[in-house]
Amino acid sequence: MPQRMLAVIMAGGMGSRLQPLTSVRAKPAVPFGGIYRIIDFTLSNCINSEVRQVWVLTQYKSHSLSNHLKFGWNFLSPRLDQFIGEIPAQMQQGSTWYRGTADAIRQNMHFFERTQARQLLVLAGDHVYKMDYRLLQRFHEDNRACLTVAAVRVPAARAANNYGVIEVDEAFRIVGFQEKPAVPRTIPGTDECLASMGIYLFNYDALERCLAAHDDFGKEAIPAAIAQGEPVYAWDFSRLNLIGEYEYQPRAGYRARAWVERACDAGYWRDVGTLEEFWRANLDLVAITPAFNLYGENWPIFNFPMYYPPVKFVHDAPDRTGVARGSILSNGVLVSGGTIIDSVVGPGVYVNSWAHIEASVLFGGSITGGKVSETTIGRTCRIRNAIIDKGVHIGEGVVLGFDRAHDEARGLTTQPIDGGRDHVVVVPRGCLLER
Numbered sequence: 001m002p003q004r005m006l007a008v009i010m011a012g013g014m015g016s017r018l019q020p021l022t023s024v025r026a027k028p029a030v031p032f033g034g035i036y037r038i039i040d041f042t043l044s045n046c047i048n049s050e051v052r053q054v055w056v057l058t059q060y061k062s063h064s065l066s067n068h069l070k071f072g073w074n075f076l077s078p079r080l081d082q083f084i085g086e087i088p089a090q091m092q093q094g095s096t097w098y099r100g101t102a103d104a105i106r107q108n109m110h111f112f113e114r115t116q117a118r119q120l121l122v123l124a125g126d127h128v129y130k131m132d133y134r135l136l137q138r139f140h141e142d143n144r145a146c147l148t149v150a151a152v153r154v155p156a157a158r159a160a161n162n163y164g165v166i167e168v169d170e171a172f173r174i175v176g177f178q179e180k181p182a183v184p185r186t187i188p189g190t191d192e193c194l195a196s197m198g199i200y201l202f203n204y205d206a207l208e209r210c211l212a213a214h215d216d217f218g219k220e221a222i223p224a225a226i227a228q229g230e231p232v233y234a235w236d237f238s239r240l241n242l243i244g245e246y247e248y249q250p251r252a253g254y255r256a257r258a259w260v261e262r263a264c265d266a267g268y269w270r271d272v273g274t275l276e277e278f279w280r281a282n283l284d285l286v287a288i289t290p291a292f293n294l295y296g297e298n299w300p301i302f303n304f305p306m307y308y309p310p311v312k313f314v315h316d317a318p319d320r321t322g323v324a325r326g327s328i329l330s331n332g333v334l335v336s337g338g339t340i341i342d343s344v345v346g347p348g349v350y351v352n353s354w355a356h357i358e359a360s361v362l363f364g365g366s367i368t369g370g371k372v373s374e375t376t377i378g379r380t381c382r383i384r385n386a387i388i389d390k391g392v393h394i395g396e397g398v399v400l401g402f403d404r405a406h407d408e409a410r411g412l413t414t415q416p417i418d419g420g421r422d423h424v425v426v427v428p429r430g431c432l433l434e435r
Contacts, residue, residue, distance in 0.1 A: 338355035338356065413428075
């Protein structure tokens with residue numbers, strides 16, 4: 001079943017700003033939202049968009065990511081020429097690892113050329129969002145673009161030094177591109193920038209020209225294509241990420257004729273590249289009306305299920321009641337007389353009596369070689385604003401997230417939030433903390 005579009009997911013990033021979470025795994029393999037890994041969102045977008053030929057490029061500490069792909073994402077049919085496959089870094093050309101996004105594509109072009117696809121969709125494996133890539137493809141083809149860059153509107157202060165910033169004309173043809181500028185150019189009349197999402201749709205013939213002598217798309221290839229007069233366009237994810245019937249109007253872009261359903265959370269996109277952004281994106285999930293919704297059937301997020309027993313709450317004494325409010329609890333969680341508020345708790349977590357957990361993200365237990373390592377929270381613990389990795393044991397009476405100096409004296413990583421008035425604390429994988 002020939003497909004016009006082949007997807008390549010860049011999943012080899014070190015994620016240095018997410019240390020220590022990325023000290024044992026690649027950034028796309030970091031757990032998120034209780035039962036997912038970050039890469040599950042990009043992979044689910046592919047499945048829901050009917051993109052069924054997907055290569056995942058891995059490099060840095062890829063063991064857990066490789067297992068996740070092998071056991072959790074092996075359900076497509078080779079008989080229908082559908083696949084989600086992994087290509088580990090192999091120094092295909094020369095004696096160096098990938099020198100950038102463009103170099104990663106160039107080193108593996110012989111894999112991509114084996115398919116009948118005529119378009120290459122380059123995706124990041126470490127972002128949280130829902131997108132129908134067919135809308136991006138339709139925009140790309142209607143404009144006869146050689147390259148289309150997906151873009152999102154972000155405040156200028158957030159874009160500075162963080163994102164590639166795009167300038168467009170009235171038809172959304174790109175006329176300028178700044179890679180992580182200190183003073184980004186804003187959309188006229190606003191304090192927002194049009195920021196690159198690291199999502200690129202290439203025609204194959206244009207791809208060969210863009211790859212020539214360039215190692216990175218944002219720093220080199222895209223600015224060079226614009227300078228050479230190539231038809232390079234921006235697709236505005238913030239305004240066009242809707243499911244429905246669309247018509248294209250010159251100078252006005254896409255306008256919905258009839259909205260069939262709003263299957264995607266319009267405009268929500270998070271590059272969870274720092275501890276604060278990762279923590280906040282997880283807590284976005286627990287609101288009554290979340291900005292990013294995991295529930296509903298319009299745009300399901302798939303994952304590799306871990307087989308734990310159901311959630312259980314025990315004890316109902318006046319001062320010893322197992323309770324959770326405004327939280328996501330995964331299978332295998334046992335709340336034994338403790339309290340969980342506004343938190344995301346992964347599978348296999350045991351919360352003991354009189355423990356109090358608030359505004360925290362717990363990855364849960366781990367299964368390695370058939371051995372289960374649970375995460376346990378001891379009696380009378382008080383934990384807030386924490387990210388707790390897998391297989392952690394926190395002893396009775398431990399206090400985390402209230403005193404930054406005290407947390408750092410334990411050797412834990414912290415990151416200031418709210419202008420330094422508060423902080424997030426991270427407990428690394430397999431850590432043992434006692435009072």
